[in-house]
Amino acid sequence: MTLSGHDLTIGYTDHVVGRHLDLALSGGEVLALLGPNGGGKTTLLKTLLGLLAPRAGEVKLGGRSLTGYSVRERARLVAYVPQSHVSTFAFTVEAVALMGRTAHGNIFSRPTAGDRAIALRMLERFGVAHLRERPYTMISGGERQLVLLARALAQEPQFVVLDEPTANLDFGNQGKVMREIRQLAASGHGVLFTTHDPNHAMRAADRVYLLRGGECIGEGPTSTILGRPQLEALYGGPVEEISDRSDGRTAFLPG
Amino acid sequence: MPRSAVPGLLIALAILIAGLLLALTVGRYPVSISELFDIVAAKLSGRAPDVPAAAVNVIWQIRGPRVLAAALVGASLAIAGTAFQGLFRNPLVSPELLGASSGAALGAVIGIYLALGVFAIQAFAFVGGLVAVSAVYLIGSAIRARDPILVLVLTGVVIGALLGAGVGLVKYIADPYNQLPAMTFWLLGSLAAINVADLIPLFGPVALGTLVLFALRWRMNVMSLPDEEARALGVSTGPLRIAIVAAATLVTSASVAAAGVIGWVGLVVPHIARTLVGPDFARLVPAAALLGGGFLLLIDTLARNMTAIEIPLGVLTALIGTPFFVWLLASMSKTWS
Numbered sequence: 355m356t357l358s359g360h361d362l363t364i365g366y367t368d369h370v371v372g373r374h375l376d377l378a379l380s381g382g383e384v385l386a387l388l389g390p391n392g393g394g395k396t397t398l399l400k401t402l403l404g405l406l407a408p409r410a411g412e413v414k415l416g417g418r419s420l421t422g423y424s425v426r427e428r429a430r431l432v433a434y435v436p437q438s439h440v441s442t443f444a445f446t447v448e449a450v451a452l453m454g455r456t457a458h459g460n461i462f463s464r465p466t467a468g469d470r471a472i473a474l475r476m477l478e479r480f481g482v483a484h485l486r487e488r489p490y491t492m493i494s495g496g497e498r499q500l501v502l503l504a505r506a507l508a509q510e511p512q513f514v515v516l517d518e519p520t521a522n523l524d525f526g527n528q529g530k531v532m533r534e535i536r537q538l539a540a541s542g543h544g545v546l547f548t549t550h551d552p553n554h555a556m557r558a559a560d561r562v563y564l565l566r567g568g569e570c571i572g573e574g575p576t577s578t579i580l581g582r583p584q585l586e587a588l589y590g591g592p593v594e595e596i597s598d599r600s601d602g603r604t605a606f607l608p609g
Numbered sequence: 610m611p612r613s614a615v616p617g618l619l620i621a622l623a624i625l626i627a628g629l630l631l632a633l634t635v636g637r638y639p640v641s642i643s644e645l646f647d648i649v650a651a652k653l654s655g656r657a658p659d660v661p662a663a664a665v666n667v668i669w670q671i672r673g674p675r676v677l678a679a680a681l682v683g684a685s686l687a688i689a690g691t692a693f694q695g696l697f698r699n700p701l702v703s704p705e706l707l708g709a710s711s712g713a714a715l716g717a718v719i720g721i722y723l724a725l726g727v728f729a730i731q732a733f734a735f736v737g738g739l740v741a742v743s744a745v746y747l748i749g750s751a752i753r754a755r756d757p758i759l760v761l762v763l764t765g766v767v768i769g770a771l772l773g774a775g776v777g778l779v780k781y782i783a784d785p786y787n788q789l790p791a792m793t794f795w796l797l798g799s800l801a802a803i804n805v806a807d808l809i810p811l812f813g814p815v816a817l818g819t820l821v822l823f824a825l826r827w828r829m830n831v832m833s834l835p836d837e838e839a840r841a842l843g844v845s846t847g848p849l850r851i852a853i854v855a856a857a858t859l860v861t862s863a864s865v866a867a868a869g870v871i872g873w874v875g876l877v878v879p880h881i882a883r884t885l886v887g888p889d890f891a892r893l894v895p896a897a898a899l900l901g902g903g904f905l906l907l908i909d910t911l912a913r914n915m916t917a918i919e920i921p922l923g924v925l926t927a928l929i930g931t932p933f934f935v936w937l938l939a940s941m942s943k944t945w946s
Contacts, residue, residue, distance in 0.1 A: 405837045429843025436838050442698040443833055443888035456831050457843025462824045464891065509842070 355416045356380050357402060357432065357513050357544060363410035364394060364401045364568070370409055371397040372568030379544045381512060384535055386559035386576070387548040390589050394568045395548040396517060402546065403434050403515055429457035433506035435516040438498040444489035447501050451477050451486075454508025469508075476504035480534065496527030503534060514538055516547040520554055532558045552585055552606045564588050582606070614896070617886035621899035625680070628906030632676045635910055638667050670805070678803040678811060679909040680902035682868045683878075685815050685860035687901025690875025691882070691894055692822050692857040695833040696850060697761060700883075701937065703876035704861045706765045710872065711772040712741025713858075713865035718779045718792050727866075731810050735862040737772075742858055744768055797921030798871035800909055811867040818860035822894060825853060829890035871905070871922045873930025878904050880937065 358378035365371035372394040379385050387395050400406040402413055404420045413420040415431060423431070433454070441450075454476070455469035465473075477483040480500040485493055490501065499519060506514050519535070520528040535558045538545050549555060555562050555576055562579050564572040566588050572579050582595040585606060594607040634640050640648075644660045648668050651658035658665055689704045697707070704710050716737025720730030745768050749761035776796070783789045794802075828849060831839045839846050864871070881904075882897040905922075908929075912920045 400837065403837075403841055405840055425840055425845045426843045429841060432841075434838065434841035436835070436841075439835075441834065442700065443695070443883075445830065445888055449830065449889050453831050453834070453842055456828070459827075461828060461849070464827050505842075 355431075355512050355544075356414070357546075358414050359398075359402055359408070359411065360414065361411040362398070362401060362408045362413070364397045364406070365409050366397075366406075370568070372565070375411075375565075375568075375570055377402075377563055377570070377573065379513065379546050381544045382539055382542050383561065384539045384545045384547070384559045386555035386562045387546065387565060388552060388555055388562055388588065389565035393565045395565055398565065399515060399517055399546070399548060403432060404428050405434075426457045429509055429511075431511055432513045432515060433509040433511035435499075435502050435506045435514065435519060437517050437519075437521055438495055438502055440491055444491045446486065447477065447482065447488055447490050447493065448473065448486040450490045450501055451504045451508055454505035457509060472510070473504070473508045476507045477501070479507065480504050495522045496524060496530070499523060499527070499531060500534075503531075507538075511543070513544040513546070516545070518548050518550065520549060520551065528554070552580055556580060556603075556605065566590075580604075580606075614886045614889075614892035617882075618892065618896055618899070620885055621882065621896045621903070624903035625899045625906070626903075628903035628910075629676060629680065632679065632906045632910045633668060633672055635914060636667070636672065637913075638663065640664050640667060640672075674805050674808055675800050675803050675909070676906065677808060678800050678867060679905045681811055681815050682800070682864040682871065683874055683901040683903070683905025683908075684898040685819065685864045685901070686871065686874040687878035687882070687897040687904070688819055688822055688894060689857040689861045689864075691879040691890070691897045692829065692853050693875070694879055695829045695890055696853055696857075698833055698835075699761070700880065701762065701876070701934075702765075703873070704857070705769070705870075705872050705875065706762060708741030708745045708765055708768045708772065709738040709858050709861040710865055710870050711769045711776070713738035713862040714796060714870050715741075715772045715775045715779070716862070717795070717866050718776050718783075721788055721792055721795070722779050722783050724788075727807065727810050731814070731863060731866040734866040735814070735859060738858045738862040738865070739855065741768060741772060742854055746854070794921075795869040796923075798869040798923035798926070799912075799919065799921055800868050801913075801919055803867065807867055811863055814859050814863035818856040818863070819898070821852060821856035822860075825849070825856075826890045826894040829853070829894070833890070869923065871926055873926040873933070874901060874905060877926075877930055877933050880933075 356378055359375055362375040363370060363373045364375065375398060389395050401408050415423065451473040452465050452469060455465055455473060474483060477486055480503050482497055482500045482504065485497060519531050523531065532554060535545055535547060559576050561574060562576050563570060564584065571587060572584050582593050585593040592609060595604055596607065597604045630642060633645055634642055644664055647660055648658050648665055686704060693702050693704060693707055694700050713734040716733035717730050720733040745765045749764040752760050780789060780792055783792060828844060831842050831844050832849060836846050878901045879897050882893055882900050886892040886896045908922060908925050912922050912925055
C-alpha cells in the first residue's frame, strides 16, 4: 500500500503555502521531511493526513483518492502522532492509549476487552505500561511521546505520521524515539516524520524530502541527498559536515 | 484516579438518595422517614396509608413534583456542564458562561411577554439557548488568538451581557402587574411553582438530551482533544460536536424553562464529580448526573427551610459557586504557563 501526494498545492483559504509537491511513502519505509520553519512541513503533513484539503492535486491512499475514505476508515490506515502536549483533563495513560481504538468501534460503542488488551500491548511495546494508571498530565515529555506512539499503534494503522517526534525530548529519549521509528518500519509500517535535525533523518530515514518556501528542493535516499551543499541551500546558512573515518558515517553541525 | 469507578459512583448515588429523603421529609409539614415509606408502600400496593391524608397530599401533590424537578434540573445542568467543559476543553466553562442559560432566559422571557403556553416558552428557551451558544462558539473560534479559551470565555461574557440587555428590555416593556413579577421570580430560579403538569415538558427534553449525551460519553474523551487529533483518531468532529452542543443546550433550556436561571450547578458539580471518579467521561457523565441531582435537592431544601420566606435558588447557588470559582481560578493559575 502507498500513501502519495500528486502535484499538491497546499495551504489555507487565505494563502497558499506550497505548490507542485509530489511524494510517495510505501510500507516498510521511513521518509523524513526536512526544512526551515515556515517552509510548509506541518501543512504538508496535515494535507497527507486528510486533515486539510489540498488546494489542488490529489492525495491517494492505496490507489484510491483519500477523500473517498470516511474519517473512520482513514484512521484505521493512517495514524497521526502530534507533538506531545499537555491535555486539559488528567486522563490516565491507559485511557489515552485506549483512544487509539476509537476508529475500531462505532460512535456509541464502549471499548471492548480486546481493545483494552491491544492498548496495553502497545504501552508495553514502548515500555510505558507501568505508567498506565498515572495521569497523562503528570508524566515526562518523553513518556508522553511514547504514550502517543502507543496510541497511534493501537489504531493498527499501515502508516504512521509523526510531527516533530523529537521536539522537546532529552538526548536519551530522542534516541529512543529514533529507534522506535526504525522498529515501526521493520514491522512493515510506512513512517513519515518531520524534524529540525538532519542527524535524526540520517539516523532513522531511508529517504528524505527537503521542503523550503513551499517547494521541494531535493528528494531521494538519505545517504545521497543529505550533504553539506543541500543542507546549506535548505536552511540558507553555513553547515559543517563531520565524518567518521572508520565507517564513513556523517553528522552535521549548524554554523 | 481510582482504578474502579464503583466507589465514586456509589458515593454520588448515596448523596442523591440522601438528598431525596431529606427533600421529601423536611419542610413546614414534616414527614418522618417511616411515614414516607408507608406512603410509598401504600401507593405501590394500592392499600390506604396509615398516615394523615395531609401527609399523603404533601408527598404526592406538593413535594413529590418539586423533588423530582429538582433532581432532573440538577442532573441536567451538571451533565450539560460536563459536556460543555469537555467539548470546549476548559474546566472553567459552564452552560451560563457560554450563553446557553442567558439565551434560554431571553427566549423564555419573550415567551412570557407574548403570554405563550408552557411548550412554546420551552421552544423559545431552546432556540434562544442554541442561538446564543452557536454565536459564542462561532465568534470565539473566528478570532484567532494565542489563547483561544480566553477568547471563548470573554466572548461568552460579551454575548451574555448583550442577552442580559435584551432581558432587561423585555422586563422594561412587560406589564408590571402581571408579567414582571413572573419574570423576576423566574429569572432568579425557583422550583416553588412546579406542579405535576410542569413535569412533562421538563422530563421529555431532559430524557432525550441525557440519552444522547449518555450514548456519546465514550466519544467525549476523544472530543476533548484538539480537533485535528480527534479527526486523526477517526471521529467526525463536526457532526458530533453539533450533536453534543444540541443535546446539552436542550437539557439546559428545558431546565431553564421549568425552573428559571439557576447558575453555578453546571460549573461546580462536574468538578466534584471529577474528584470522585476522575476525568474519564464514560464514568464522569453518570457521576455528574447523580451528584447534580443530589446537589440541587440539598440546595432546594435549604431554600425552602432556611428562612420564613423562600430564598431564590439562583441566589443560594451563587453564594456557593462564587467562592468555588475563585478557588478554582487560583488553583488552576498555578498550572497556567
